[in-house]
Structures are given as C-alpha cells and as structure tokens.
Amino acid sequence: xxxxxxxxxxxxxxxxxxxxxxxxxxxxxxxxxxxxxxxxxxxxxxxxxxxxxxxxxxxxxxxxxxxxxxxxxxxxxxxxxxxxxxxxxxxxxxxxxxxxxxxxxxxxxxxxxxxxxxxxxxxxxxxxxxxxxxxxxxxxxxxxxxxxxxxxxxxxxxxxxxxxxxxxxxxxxxxxxxxxxxxxxxxxxxxxxxxxxxxxxxxxxxxxxxxxxxxxxxxxxxxxxxxxxxxxxxxxxxxxxxxxxxxxxxxxxxxxxxxxxxxxxxxxxxxxxxxxxxxxxxxxxxxxxxxxxxxxxxxxxxx
Numbered sequence: 562x563x564x565x566x567x568x569x570x571x572x573x574x575x576x577x578x579x580x581x582x583x584x585x586x587x588x589x590x591x592x593x594x595x596x597x598x599x600x601x602x603x604x605x606x607x608x609x610x611x612x613x614x615x616x617x618x619x620x621x622x623x624x625x626x627x628x629x630x631x632x633x634x635x636x637x638x639x640x641x642x643x644x645x646x647x648x649x650x651x652x653x654x655x656x657x658x659x660x661x662x663x664x665x666x667x668x669x670x671x672x673x674x675x676x677x678x679x680x681x682x683x684x685x686x687x688x689x690x691x692x693x694x695x696x697x698x699x700x701x702x703x704x705x706x707x708x709x710x711x712x713x714x715x716x717x718x719x720x721x722x723x724x725x726x727x728x729x730x731x732x733x734x735x736x737x738x739x740x741x742x743x744x745x746x747x748x749x750x751x752x753x754x755x756x757x758x759x760x761x762x763x764x765x766x767x768x769x770x771x772x773x774x775x776x777x778x779x780x781x782x783x784x785x786x787x788x789x790x791x792x793x794x795x796x797x798x799x800x801x802x803x804x805x806x807x808x809x810x811x812x813x814x815x816x817x818x819x820x821x822x823x824x825x826x827x828x829x830x831x832x833x834x835x836x837x838x839x840x841x842x843x844x845x846x847x848x849x850x851x852x853x854x855x856x857x858x859x860x861x862x863x864x
Contacts, residue, residue, distance in 0.1 A: 605657070605660070605664075606839070606840045606844065606847075607660075607661045607664045607840050608664065609664045609667060609668070609669045610664065610665055610666065610667045611667065612667070613667035615666065615829055616825070618823055618826040618829070619820070619823060620693050620694070620820050620823045621666060621825070621826060623693065624666065624668065624693055628672065629668065629672045629673065629674055630666065630668045630672060630673050630674070631676060631691070631692045631693050632659045632663065632673055632675055632676070632692060632693065632694060632695070633675075633676050633677075633683065633686055633691075633692035633694070633695035633696070633697065633818070634651070634655065634656055634659060634675050634676070634677060634678070634695070634696060634697050635655065635677065635697035635698060636651065636677045638653065638655075638697075638790060638793060639653070639793045639794060639797045640654060640792060640796045640797060640848050640849050640852075641653040641654050641655045641697070641698060641789065641790065641793050642696075642698070643656070644677070651675060652848070653848055654716070654793075654844060654848040654849055655696045655697050655698065655815075656675075657847070657848060658696050658715060658844060659673070659675075659696040660673065661833070661837070661840060662696070662833065665829070665830075665833050666829075676692055678692065678695065678697075683697075683699060683818060684708045684818070687818050687820055688708055688709065688820075688821070690820070693820075694817050694830075695817065696817050696818075698787065698789060698790065698815055699711075699815055699816055699817070699818050700816075701713065701714060701814045701815070701862075708821060709818050709819060709820065710819045710821050710822070710823065710824075711816035711818060711819065711827075712816060712817040712819055712826075712827045712831050712834070712861070713814070713815065713816035713817050713830070713831070713834060713859075713861055714814035714815055714816050714859050714861065714862065715815060715817065715834050715858070715859065716815040717812065717813070717814055717815070717859045718788045718789035718790075718809075718812075718813050719788055719809030719810060719811040719813055720749075720750050720753065720785060720786065720787060720788065720809055720810035720811045721786075721787070721788030721791055721805065721807075721809050722734070722737075722785050722804070723773070723776065723783060723784040723791040723794055723795060723802055723805075724776070724782070724784075724802070724803060725776060725777070725779075725802065726799065726801055726802055726803045728782075731782065731805060731807075732807035733808060734754065734757075734758050734761065734807075734810075735758070736807075737758070737761050737782060737783060738761060739760060739761075739762070740762065740782035740783070741761075741763065741764050741780075741781045742761055742763055742764070742782065742783045742785055743763070743766065743771075743772035743775060743776065743784050743785070744763070744772060744785050744786055745765065745766065745767065745768070745769055746765040746767055747765070750785045750786050751763055751785070753810055754785065764781050769784065769794075772784040773794055773802070777801050777802070783805075787813055788804060788809060789813075789815070791804050792854050793848075793852075795852040795853065795854070796848070796849045796850065796851040796852040797851075799851050799852065803853060804852060804853070804854055814862075817830055831861040831863050834858070835861055841858045
C-alpha cells in the first residue's frame, strides 16, 4: 500500500510504534455479503468458507479442536480496533481483517473469541498459545521475528500529523515552528519532535483522545502518531479533523502476528491478502474511507 497523498514525500526514518485510547467509530455488522460489493454498515464483503481444512497447521488444529478462533486485538483505537462499552460491539479495520481471516478458515462471527492484549504483551501471548493470531497495528520488525512470525504486511503507515479540517497552514513539521504539537506522554513521536524540531512546543497526555479533544478546542495545533491511527480519528470526525498530506517520519508495516514456525497458516493468510484486493479495499472504505486519505493495499512479504 502507498499513501498516494503522503508516502511520495516520505522523510527520514525513525521508530514509532504505539497505542492510544479513543472513541467509538461505529461497528460493522456480521452478516454475509457479496465479494464484489462494497461493505455496508449491515453486511460484510467476505463469506465464511465451508468444509475448510488446513493440513499441516498446528494452530488451525487447535482452532478446530476447540471449535473457535481466539484473536488478539486492540479495543481502544477508533477506526482500527475499538470496543463500544455500551453496545459491546467491536469495529475497525483491524477487527474486520481478523474477521476476514477467521471466515477464510471456516469460522463465523459467533466462533470468534476476542482478547484485548496490551502492546507489550503481544509476543508472549502468541508464544504462550493464549491467542491464535494477533491483528492490531502490529509493526513487523526483525526483533519480533525472533519469537513469532508475521503474515502480511496488510497496511503501511508512518508517523504523521492530525490537524483541524479548516487549517491549511501545517503540512510539515517545519511549518509548525512556534506551534504546539500533542502526543502520548513519553511516546516515540513526541521524542522525535523534541530531538529534531526543538522550535516546536510539545504537549503530552496519557491518552490520545485528550490530544484530539485539545486539538478540536484549539488548545494545540496538531496531534502526531502513526498515520493509520490518525486516519481513524479523521474518519470518525471528518468535519473537524483531517490528516495532513506532508511527509511521514517513519515507515511502519503492520502484520498479523502468528506462532513461530506455522508456515502453513502464514502462507494461507498471505494468499488471502494477495487474492483479496476487492475485499481489502471494501474493509478499508467501510472503516477509514471517510478520512479522505486514499491508500493502496501493500504486497505481502512471503519470507
């Protein structure tokens, strides 16, 4: 995937992989739909496979034995992975990708158990067998590959900027000199700004939702973190928020975390992504299309 409005101007690389707490983005339904039709609020663009088997995958054997899939997710990222505490409905691009994978393995929504796993505990949850796979803004890197495997990438992003929808002044960090940028307390993005752009004022909160609220209220001039996360906020409130089209600081490749050595399952998911461009696009349009950012599905890395 390439952010058509952004990645052409990709800046210097730095590390940025973090999480947030936010607001509801609306939940898609779980009924079957057409593979070719765009996803609507009450249907899905995939179908549940019937009579499916995956020989040689110990992870799939566990799924079959228990009669359900156990998926690790985020539940505090609007547009990506979110749990509505009132309705108990889950929504978001990552959640729908996890549902699509489960459906390809023959499991419907009623056969999925979701587990919210903190970012710091993801590898251990996979190694321990607490979950079958993890989908939740999970950046692929060599250190994590020592303990687990990844399918994908299914999404490419990087550190970007969220601003007010009527603000045309700030497209790059250089243009924010003397202004205030907000991010999570102690986060890599805010450290990048402090180290590389000392002329920019910074504001830190424990929650990204607090940054976004202060942005809307005019208390800060921009919010920074992974652009994928910012797209979720922009899609949720396009009247007040937008993602800038200036250069990104990093390139983060989101993948599906899998048990180490289950090459059969990894190949199945990679093939699913490779052959399912129409479904991938429908999932993106349904969850993040309102952001105004145009994206393309990335090629998988079948390592």
